[in-house]
Amino acid sequence: EVQLVESGGGLVQPGGSLRLSCTASGFTFSTYEINWVRQAPGKGLEWVSYISSSGSTIDYADSVKGRFTLSRDNAKNSLFLQMNSLRAEDTAVYYCARDGSAAGKGLFDYWGQGTPVTVSS
Amino acid sequence: QSALTQPASVSGSPGQSITITCTGTSSDVGTYNYVSWFQQHPGKAPKFMIYDVSNRPSGVSNRFSGSKSGNTASLTISGLQAEDEADYYCSSYTSTTTLYVFGTGTKVTVL
Numbered sequence: 001e002v003q004l005v006e007s008g009g010g011l012v013q014p015g016g017s018l019r020l021s022c023t024a025s026g027f028t029f030s031t032y033e034i035n036w037v038r039q040a041p042g043k044g045l046e047w048v049s050y051i052s053s054s055g056s057t058i059d060y061a062d063s064v065k066g067r068f069t070l071s072r073d074n075a076k077n078s079l080f081l082q083m084n085s086l087r088a089e090d091t092a093v094y095y096c097a098r099d100g101s102a103a104g105k106g107l108f109d110y111w112g113q114g115t116p117v118t119v120s121s
Numbered sequence: 122q123s124a125l126t127q128p129a130s131v132s133g134s135p136g137q138s139i140t141i142t143c144t145g146t147s148s149d150v151g152t153y154n155y156v157s158w159f160q161q162h163p164g165k166a167p168k169f170m171i172y173d174v175s176n177r178p179s180g181v182s183n184r185f186s187g188s189k190s191g192n193t194a195s196l197t198i199s200g201l202q203a204e205d206e207a208d209y210y211c212s213s214y215t216s217t218t219t220l221y222v223f224g225t226g227t228k229v230t231v232l
């Protein structure tokens with residue numbers, strides 16, 4: 001069974017940092033692209049970041065570019081989102097989502113349960 | 122890159138059919154067939170319902186169907202059931218600075 005489990009969310013002050021993790025199981029992690037998608041309270045879904053299967057290609061939404069860094073460790077079936085200079089508008093539930101297309105089509109076929117991030121003083 | 126435009130809400134009675142639209146631009150929906158649809162119940166993660174405009178993943182009811190015309194994609198739910206009451210989001214690959222874009226979301230109410 002394909003599973004994605006996020007962790008690392010919590011309460012952080014504006015300007016602070018947080019590192020989210022996404023651990024995968026049930027599929028060959030190293031052959032799939034993974035994305036982070038967030039959802040602010042009561043709002044819609046927003047794509048945040050993408051990483052290729054090898055980790056060689058990474059992309060970010062303009063809203064987080066320069067502040068967030070995405071990486072992966074295929075040996076540990078894990079993905080890491082380092083979030084720096086956090087702002088109130090980064091408050092959201094963060095989901096990791098697998099791209100099942102293996103071709104960067106944005107076919108988000110499996111999602112984790114999400115980890116909440118709250119940026120507040 | 123602005124979000125794709127969806128109606129805020131759509132409602133229907135059990136057994137009826139409803140259609141949710143998702144309007145983008147020539148930079149996303151109008152050019153690429155990489156349109157997906159997701160269902161989200163309150164407090165839950167999104168569920169993958171349609172991909173590549175009109176394809177259903179295994180396990181998704183054939184009451185759900187997708188289509189596209191020009192810059193607008195559509196999700197139709199036939200034989201509406203109480204369990205279909207949820208929020209629905211479309212998404213598309215985009216050639217702009219944002220790799221993927223989601224729709225604004227539609228709340229489906231079963232009357």
